[in-house]
Amino acid sequence: MIKEEKLNLIILLVLFVIPFLAYLFNEPYLTTLTTKIVILSIAGIGLNFILGYGGLVSFGHAAFFGIGGYVTGILASHAQNSEQMFFFLQFDGSNQILFIWLISIIICSFIALLIGYFSLRTSGVYFIMITLAFAQMLYYFSISWPAYGGEDGLSIYVRNVFPFFNTMNPINFYFICFTWLLIFLTILKIILNSSFGLVLKACKENEERVKSIGINPFKIKLISFVFSGAITGLAGSLYTDLNRFVSPSVLSWQMSGEIMVLVILGGVARLYGPILGAVFYIILEQTLGGISENWQFWLGLIIILEVLYARAGIMSLFLKDSKS
């Protein structure tokens, strides 16, 4: 039973130490696994920003995760076989990871702006469904568009290049992802404590009151949605580099569900909740997967018990001042 700040610090510390331990005990797989945890955490904190703090239940965040992933895969694949990308433009992709991140963030923000602009006109269950529909649209598009592998996905063989670091070294790549996690945690903490964050939380509580003091809630929600999409998109970009492969499954509704599950498992509207959720999810996947072929059955059972009896998420199990 500890304070939230302390728990947050412990989580980061553990994540920091694991790859060194993995190196010491010669378990490189553990580093890859922790990298996956960190990337899913980034996707989760992106979603949690609007879901937890803004009350916007997006069931389509796989759209951004997948677009980030595909932008990375497409740029890298063009750079590798030096094929020209557009027929009107002399451009044959890039394998510079900094450039790829920039493009991923720009494109994901733009797509989030479009999706958000239409979806945010609705609310409640309609919002859940329309975000799902947009993600499905992109999913089916990725399956039936043959240029980049269609259903089979797209391999990029080597990770993209980061100046001075060899990204193929698991520990280097891990710390790149970990740095992104720290950056987003810091930015989000600043935003949530700012007046903007206050208004976003107010939109969740009572939209009418926000309107009555002269603030347009649509604008606030749209900006937050775009920001959230960009974060999750960057996570998708890192995920492609981690696996050196991207396939339509990153755009599927199961992916949206998975991101949402780890946000809720960890504890909604807690900044570090998704990290704990991702840790728990991956541990479950690994241990249950080792015990039984039907590990998802047990995962389902655990999630149901969690919903029915431990509603505030895993974070709250460790915390003294549990919010109700």
Next chain:
Amino acid sequence: MTISLFIEQILNGLQFGVMLFLMSAGLTLVFGVMGLINLAHGSFYMIGAFAAALFAELTGSFMIAMIASFVAALFAGALTELIIIRKIYKRDHLDQVLATFALILLFSEGIRWIFGAYPLYLDIPNSLSSSFNLPFEIIYSKYRMMIILVGIIIAIILYFLISKTLIGIRIKAGQNDREMIGALGVDVTKLYTIVFSLGAALAGLAGALIGAIQSVEVGMGEPVLILAFVVIVIGGIGSIKGAFVGALLVGITDTMGRFLLPSFFSYFFDNASATSIGSSIASMSIYILMATVLIFKPSGLYGGKND
């Protein structure tokens, strides 16, 4: 393109549509009456198909297989409602999404456990495996025609059930004001169980009917579930009429899109890219339809209030 091919595609769209209606009817009622988002509805579709395949294997009778699918899904629905679902009616949408997402995992893995990972096959009965000759030289499968008829008959039955019987009046009253019908002495808990299981049973029947055309496998329910959500959102959540109109719209848009768009694009591009562009856009068409409807009518065609 001949007229007969065109009509055949319309009929295919209709068949797809009525099947979607069977799937959506329960979903829309469960949402309208209980305010529950049920992602696990696709699992009942799968359970129905597996029950039908099992009983067709055991008895050799298609009729018994269909009844078995209905009954199996009915019981699975009732059981799920009694054990888990009734605890989450009052929770927010987030908890409901999570719990029913988990139920999908339970059902899918459970079925995989019992039946193994390989798809099962359910055969169309001999009496329906041939084709009809319709006017304009149209040849159409008897089985698909039967699905259309079954779907329309069930739609009519549901219409009378909702508008003319006591239970239908209670369901409608429950949509408007749950507390009030409780206060008037209606056993709301029982009503919820009945609505939920009936919806599940219809989904199970849809699964069995389609299982004979496609294969019966784990995970078959989820793509249909997403389509059913599209249907009820287009039609307006809680409205049976909306579900029917929405289902036909989605069924026909999807089928005709796949049929017409590739040839439409072949006016502009060469054949290979026309096919790929056409089929890409066709697979997105119903989602474009849904987004368009929501932009102009944020609570669907026949939806009352927004939420």
